[in-house]
Amino acid sequence: MNQTTADVVGIGNAIVDVIAHTDEAFLEKEALVKGTTALIDAERAELLYRMMGPAIEASGGSTANTMAGIASLGGKGAFIGKVHSDLLGEVFRHDLTAQGVRFDTPAATSGPATARCLILVTADGQRTMNTYLGACAELGPDDIDPDLVGAAQITYLEGYLFDPPLAQQAFGKAAAIAHATGRKVALSLSDPFCVARHRAAFRDLVAGHVDILFANEVEICSLYETADFVSAAAAVRGHVAVAALTRSAAGSLILADGAEYPIAAKPVARVVDTTGAGDLYAAGFLYGLTQGLPLPVCGETGSLCAAEIISHLGGRPERSLAQLVAEARNR
């Protein structure tokens, strides 16, 4: 690797978001579960788009959002993911590299179009996502650059990678390289339905292959098949070195080495769109870790970044997170 080493290399689905406001009646009519992600095919994507209100397009993808956040904080990040060589693919690449994230994975020149996620935002700021994976199915083990992964402090993987079969293999290869080179592996559980689809595999991963785990309340409860957050938190203890469990407005709970740190959420004037809240929490947290900051400070940085992202439409920061952190410190 002849470029500066990355602090974090993120591997995930490369997706452009199509974001529209909607009402509860539309979610009900279309049998969509608020706050979750559904996988849809090209035909359903076309149909749903036709029924949706006016939208904006913005680069997204869970891990890609996190990497954009890390770069905005001043960290060095690289992303591995697959777009098609089409307009949305160019948009995705532009937005990530313009943010300062290294992104070398070549675009697919055959197969399906660049992935898109139709996001419906209700008046309460909650988002309901419908993902057409498209070109993401083309990401495979060959796209994992061993030098890039081996040189990064942390390899960050999204649970969504378990949906496309080849990407699952890429995930495994990256995790193996990271550990073989003495690096850390971080995982986000992504979505409760995603956890349900891959529960056994995720439990195995968490028990044996993950150092840092991100999950929200619903996801960690789904992983351990309990309705009780305290039980779920107890279950994950001992499996990972660090677990950061997010709870929306109730903040987050960090578990590590027998200690636990409750972190408050950062209040915002108005929650416009929660898209990217978890992704940007992870960005702040991982950036803090790579800077050697204490865990509670990592969590607070995560809360600060999440607060920025939920105050506007879309999952990418609209202002410099480094500046936001500097302002918070001077307060």
Add this chain to the structure above:
Amino acid sequence: MNQTTADVVGIGNAIVDVIAHTDEAFLEKEALVKGTTALIDAERAELLYRMMGPAIEASGGSTANTMAGIASLGGKGAFIGKVHSDLLGEVFRHDLTAQGVRFDTPAATSGPATARCLILVTADGQRTMNTYLGACAELGPDDIDPDLVGAAQITYLEGYLFDPPLAQQAFGKAAAIAHATGRKVALSLSDPFCVARHRAAFRDLVAGHVDILFANEVEICSLYETADFVSAAAAVRGHVAVAALTRSAAGSLILADGAEYPIAAKPVARVVDTTGAGDLYAAGFLYGLTQGLPLPVCGETGSLCAAEIISHLGGRPERSLAQLVAEARNR
């Protein structure tokens, strides 16, 4: 015309906006004049995009923004403009029709791609626009549906239509039909550079063919080649039945029949992006006119709509303007 008659038919360039935050240094380096629109070719668009920061894509176009605003207010609108049959063209059509605006103009299947406008937003909320007209050059007189224009109370034209030569002919045809059928013609001067490019033609139009004129301070001063707003306002008197002259935070001035009505701007907590401010002022004003409201109420409705649009990125309303007006009335 076998669908419900439109209150307003708008004719304009069909453009998708690509919006990024930037700083003053970038504008200076690229010799861009803040708050104005530059016309660029495909090559320059490509180059500028590569240099821009992370962006979002949102349907735009001055008149199209106005029509989306009228529809959001509950008015019946139709749009005539030319996209290419490509992804951005589909996005443009979706966003306008999903808002409830009738848009029947067929997409071009040959020639250049759908138009895009690279918009750079500075920290003060000002926007600087760079338009690649693309498929807009394909709009011509044949795209003007005489029945549609003849049936609408008001035909609204943007000054930008004078840039593509064929569109200029479409403009002339539409204005002639509107007047022949006893309808009103409204014109927005669009941009000071656009006024400078077509000053003689615009003066002729304003003197002889326009009933309702929209212009901001800089545009009306450019039209009459004066640095003094009061002189410019005096010059336009008598030429048009109604002139609505906008002055950013200083509100607007409505001139009609020897009377004048100063209208306050509606204060906003934070100006995020002024893209569409004039377009949405026109939406509120034109909607008011078609509803037979008194001129000062038309102006206040315009101010209210402009305030919504400048509080977020992009030139299309993010919330129901009809609801916004209802709330303002109940206060």
